[in-house]
Amino acid sequence: MGIFRYIVPFILVCIGTVLLAKGYQDWQVSRALVDSSVVAEGTIVRNAPYLSSKAGKASSLMYFPEVKFSTRDGQPVQFVSTITSRADHYKPGDKVKVYYKADNPRDALIGSFGHLWSVALIFALSGLMVTAFAAWFFWKARVGWEKADRT
DSSP states (O other): OGGGGGHHHHHHHHHHHHHHHHHHHHHHHHHHHHHHSEEEEEEEEEEEEEEEOOTTSOOEEEEEEEEEEEOTTOOEEEEEOSSOBOTTTSOTTOEEEEEEETTEEEEEEEOSHHHHHHHHHHHHHHHHHHHHHHHHHHHHHHHHHHHHHHO
16 A cells, blocks of 8 residues: 555656656757857737637637848848737837748747747746655655554
């Protein structure tokens, strides 16, 4: 019976480890992108509306910022961000930092904290919380085991 107390913390540690690893992997991808990309100044052209819907929930209106910028050699590029935002976050005419690959400028990314690091941060914090809960759960199981052995 006592061994079953440790199964839940073990599973939680495994889940926490996977989340932490995913957070680290996403951080590495963003860091590599920043290190290997060309930086340009872009301008928000418009916010392309997107109606998101989830099963059983009301639809919500989100926006994909559309950005234009020029590459180092003067080639004009326009792209739609793959990350949604609220309508009031970016306004047409706002200047933003853009990261792009010299060999594929259409595959660009807005250089904000949210666009670069938020996914990594969400996974890492989730992993830390699950791992902390697992440690607490393990501690409670161990304290309970020791009390049972004393009686």
